[in-house]
Amino acid sequence: MTTLTETRRPAAAGRRTTPATVLADSWVIAKRNLIKIKRVPEILVFILISPIMFVLLFAYVFGGAITPADPEAYREFLIAGIFAQTVVFGSTFTGAGLAEDMQKGIIDRFRSLPMSRAAVLIGRTASDVVYNVLTLIIMALTGLLVGWRIRNSMFDALAGFALLLVFAYAFSWVMAYVGLLVPSVEVINNASFIVIMPMTFISNAFVPLESFPTPLRIFAEWNPVSTVTQASRDLFGNNLPMSAPSDAWSLQNPVLYTLIWTVVIVLIFAPLSIARYRRTSA
């Protein structure tokens, strides 16, 4: 081995956080997270199995029971709901990833470096958008195979996808906070299942709202999972022909209502998570 003569000049002396370093550091962290997709592509397969199963189960098993008259239309109706459910569940990844980093001591390494305090979280939530983009692409292709079609302009459809991603991004911040609070991958997975499963089932993701008893219907109408589903369903042009639209304000203005939720969630959970990250210790 060569002699380890360290020069005494601290190469990083006085590194301060500026908007530019926040961006640069977030990018380094996001890239680091994305390398994992490359190294462990099985993860992607697992994320995709359940949405594809949902498409097939609902489309072919329940489809005939839910709208006996028009199973094809139901399949189209269903896709936006599956998209919404999957991207919202994708936020679990954010929490689990942070919990894993805490458990393995990587967060301690980051916290001992003169890097931006927000970058680990910004980088993590940003890289999880890439996961969601990949899953949306693969689900859209599966959807096309089972007869899903975009009935509006490509521009509208892209807006639908963008809204799904933006809403899921906000949800990532919620799970980031949970992941820092409860640094256990198992607990995160169970917790997100317990919270997200009812949110997606008590919504219009899989069935039209007319069939709901009143209290559940009111919850479902104001549930942001319903509105993000409704918004992308509108934008894809996939509404059921014979189904009466709900007159709740949230579902009349699903894009606006969803965006309000998105902004509010980020405004609450981003500062909470960053504050938690600063104080956190494994």
Add this chain to the structure above:
Amino acid sequence: MSDIIVASGLVKRYGEVTALDGLDLRVPEGTVLGLLGPNGAGKTTAVRILTTLLRADEGQATVAGIDVARDPQGVRSRIGLSGQYAAVDEHLTGFENLDMVGRLYGLGRTRSRERARELLERFSLADAGDRPSKTYSGGMRRRLDLAAALVAEPPVLVLDEPTTGLDVRARQEMWDVIQELVSGGSTLLLTTQYLEEADLLADDIIVIDHGRAIAHGTADQLKSQVGGERVELVVQDEGDTRAAFAALATVATSEVQRSGGGKRLSARVDAGQRALADVLHRLQEAGVEVLDIGLRRPTLDDVFLELTGHVAEERDNEADQDRELVGSKEGSR
């Protein structure tokens, strides 16, 4: 010489547990301070406070003249930390790990890459540098973690139990690496549970127990307090303890200490080899059967016994045990 690390009166409490109970320490520039103590003594807590990962409840600390509580970011840009459990990303290659750390220190793309290659070379990881670190042995991971601490050539290095959990060979390799750093003039704070390690690497040693410094000095000073060599023996039959005790007492220069349910006896001796022969002879005459007998150098336990009257106990500590499990799982892969 100026002190690069200065801490005074550090206190940290976790509910009922007082992890640090008024710890003072100083590390002059270019020297190595060993923080020696058993599991649960408060070593990691001290390290975490000095590296800004944790806030002390009381007391102050400065690193390179910067207050750790008031300007943590300033401290972070001047330290390199290798924690008790190697904090490397197992999905990244060795190179990617170091490159990432360089970027986060703000070294820039070119410099980070150069530095990563340099360090892989120096730490004998060049061949493994482009493999995911998941495939590394425990010793390689520790070396990579240490390399990460050196990326920005920080003036202060903090190593928390750098060889705990390593096998004999990996430990020796780690010692070689650290000794080269030391001879290069790095300022280093090192924690360890092994007197031998502190002896080998540190200029100055603070022995801590229950969050407090109980002794301070060079390795030689500590050892002379404890005495040089010891004769230790284990009798086969409990009934022989008295006779063995008498035999050992004739050559001992300290009180004979008993442990292991009374069957294990040990005492300081001068002129170890002669004393050992003498004891053997007397045991022979008394017809005492020993299971084991030998000369050994003082250990942390002896230092503890001498300083506190009790052996360095392992405290029950769930958190530590959990981490240990994680550590060994990673190590075995």
